[in-house]
Amino acid sequence: MTENTPTRLDCGKTIEELSAYLAADRLPPNPDIDTCPECLSALDGLDHVAQLSRDLIARDIGRQSDPPESWITTIMSNIAQEVRSGRSLPLRHDNPEVTLSITEGAVRALVRSVGDGIDGVVIGRCRIDGDAETLDAPVQVTITASILWGRSPQDLSEVLRGRVHDALRQHTDLRVAAVNIVIDDLHHIIAESQITAESPIITESEDPT
């Protein structure tokens, strides 16, 4: 992790602190972390990365070195950026005295959780573009992901797009015009040097409708 890598959350905690807390099985309990939504969302993401890292090492014993540290570090850095509250995305309510919203950070964490739940997919980054602070304004969601070597990028992209659409429809009032999927990495048995040298970037954009 470089000095410029943004790993500090808005609440002041760093990804390193949270990783250490996770490694200690969240003991002793830290109320500052346990009552902070950003920290809890970051812990969810880090927990998945830690599990993934262990899985890759277990699968590749005898064949391959540890998963590329830079890859893991990039995902951790993205988690730190994305769990920040960000914008308040409005939710409908008839009463004008009411302000009901969901944070952009909560939505990005939701997207990450949905994507990471698909076998063979690891979410790299999630971005929401458009005037998401205005109800009914169209937005586009762009997700960067890594897929397991040997799996079909097209098939996984379709599954990912469908599940993200469903989750956003279920939990938010966003008018999602498109979910764009960028497969920019392959993981599992590919050496780090091969990932950067040979892996194609596959972009699947959905036509806004």
Add this chain to the structure above:
Amino acid sequence: MTIPPDSSALAAQLLAIPGVAEIFPPSPPIVQLSTAAAGLLTRSPIRADLVEVKQTSGGTRITAKIAATADQPARETGRRVVDSLLAAAEPGAEVTVQIVRVS
């Protein structure tokens, strides 16, 4: 004069709503410290500052930050929380609810 709703009672009320996983303090940590200390003295099981109730010149202002469970539509959970707070508050109360996490 209307008595403003009690913050602890509101928090307990919200936690009983299906789809509400957690309530987070809306105030910054430094403000929470004094309230937490008060909670220790009174042995209150629910921290008094989880739902913020403020009296302003324009009336009552209630603010809550919640985590919603992923097994139910978060937006519907948010609406249930708002309606619950409106029902507990005096007419014209200003209610702000923010979903900060879906878990």
